[in-house]
Amino acid sequence: MSFSFELLTEDKNSHARAGLIHTPHGDIPTPVFAPVGTQATVKTLTPADLDDLQATLILSNTYHLYLRPGADLIADFGGLHHFMQWPRPILTDSGGFQVFSLASLRDIDEDGVTFRSHLDGSTHRFTPESVIAIQEKLGADIIMTFDECPPPDDYHYNVESLERTHRWAERCQAAQRRSDQALYGIVQGGIFADLRARSAEFLTSLNFLGYGIGGLSVGETKSQMHAMLEVIHPILPRYKPRYLMGVGSPEDLFECVARGIDQFDCVLPTRIARNGAVLTPQGRLNLRNARFAPDKNPIEADCQCYTCRNFSLAYLRHLIIAKETLALRLATVHNLHFMLETMRRIRLSILDGTFNDYKNQFLALYQSVDEKEDGINSD
């Protein structure tokens, strides 16, 4: 197996860790933020753009690719790396989250889930075994167990669901045939400390190569999310990567790295870009704002992204107002640069022992917004 996680440093004042994930398609310095490429493309960007941004890992979606263009087609191209021409590491999620958030008429039983496609209403069935088979056809470097994402605050339902998700995790592990993909188990348990602890313990006993933390950022509060991370931190194995799925915002990167997270993915930077919002150290800017009409400054004075090196706020606003799709691309480039560069700085600060200072300095300046309105869990 060509996959391994190398833990380089642990922060003295927090649970922050810096490491390296080795994969068949290259190394991923951690902590890492993965741009989301739901349908085998990070929306508006080419692989060359992602390379310019120095992205080291991208996420794609099993549910979406299974429905369109189909896993067999992608397998026939030699897998997703070849199909989309992205030569670096890819992670596919298991489709669990999408089946429970996008598909309609779900019917869950012990064996799996029957659901209707959000595209055409056609009926499909996912089981732990079929989802592993699909992910083996897609050929990502990191693949995920099939899990249920239950409503986070119904204790009794979470107990029932968690037991099934655990049985599914074992079945996923047993179903794996390829040895060149790292399978991560997914910790569930809603907002309940005892369930999260039980899940982390059980999955640790299965000895996965990494651990996803699912079912967060779906309606619970930030402090509830942080509490769950604190519960599972001492339980999960020290020398395995920890991936907080579907998170996060700029402030989440700091708060969750401080609680031991190594991997993130989130549609936030790309999604808000397509709504004309851009990220800065002070918070978000809405490019539609009339005050930018004559503004000769870039989004961020010291930013080294292609957008900021070339274009004024006035030009970006003009493109947005004129409904030019180039606006969405230029905002996406900036927002991904912001997230990736922030994560690179976080990593350097962990390595040189200044993470806490950087975190305090960043969070003091950054004005956060309520992200619930963004619908950040669907791309």
Place this chain on the structure above:
Amino acid sequence: MSFSFELLTEDKNSHARAGLIHTPHGDIPTPVFAPVGTQATVKTLTPADLDDLQATLILSNTYHLYLRPGADLIADFGGLHHFMQWPRPILTDSGGFQVFSLASLRDIDEDGVTFRSHLDGSTHRFTPESVIAIQEKLGADIIMTFDECPPPDDYHYNVESLERTHRWAERCQAAQRRSDQALYGIVQGGIFADLRARSAEFLTSLNFLGYGIGGLSVGETKSQMHAMLEVIHPILPRYKPRYLMGVGSPEDLFECVARGIDQFDCVLPTRIARNGAVLTPQGRLNLRNARFAPDKNPIEADCQCYTCRNFSLAYLRHLIIAKETLALRLATVHNLHFMLETMRRIRLSILDGTFNDYKNQFLALYQSVDEKEDGINSD
């Protein structure tokens, strides 16, 4: 004046010419095809993309930029080159065509045209003097006289309109203040040989630095268009560039270069790209076609564009079907490469005396389509 036209070669078997237009922002080898950047952006592309495509001239629209974001704003940025960050030559049309095709409730009098914006219905007025003032604020290298684009087949109206367009051309010339922009006069006259000849003679007498040919590709047949070009060919001055406005398709490049044209612009390659159609030496392909679903080939086997060097027809079709905007960008890159590369080959063939062979070979292979359905005159 830093603008000049250098005639390098004239073809022996046709009226084809190869030359160089020198401008304050660099040289334009001719014949040249100019991608259209209506709203200060060639749709979906950055200036870096246009540079990769080796575009040497782009067109932008006075009417659109006057309405949004406004000529004063662009002037405050030092002109369009700075505003959109395109350092090479730009041509702005005069807005005449758009006023007569996009705006509503036009009221034409001797002095100018009052019209309602297609954006918000607000009332505006263009005169020859105001249009020159706007184009001086925008700061393109090549600017155009304000003309009327009448229906091409109403003789009496064309006579009346042509006289007024000629008086407007004189007024534009008199209104020009900047010495670093080349003002072209526009030959009109519909599909009437006597009017086209009269227009070419009159405008030649005004000694413009170049000549636009307007009011073609608006509903007349190809043979009517060719006949008009043949009428004016011997009248227009040999050592001035000739610009066929709003034309053309791949086959138009050959047929009109053969009739003495040095400059073209057309939304066709970019517009059809956004509908999922791509250009090949055999004709157009519709990327939505189900037969491309498993196709591992690029659009065109020997094409050196970024799209063809990297992506399969299957992947491009997937992006189109999945409504990913990256599809529009990748198709735009290919189509512009196709047009620009075809024009570069045309130029080389003129220089080495093989234009006629190349023209026959291209047209024998290329399956043309009726472009009327494309609505190719609006971007």
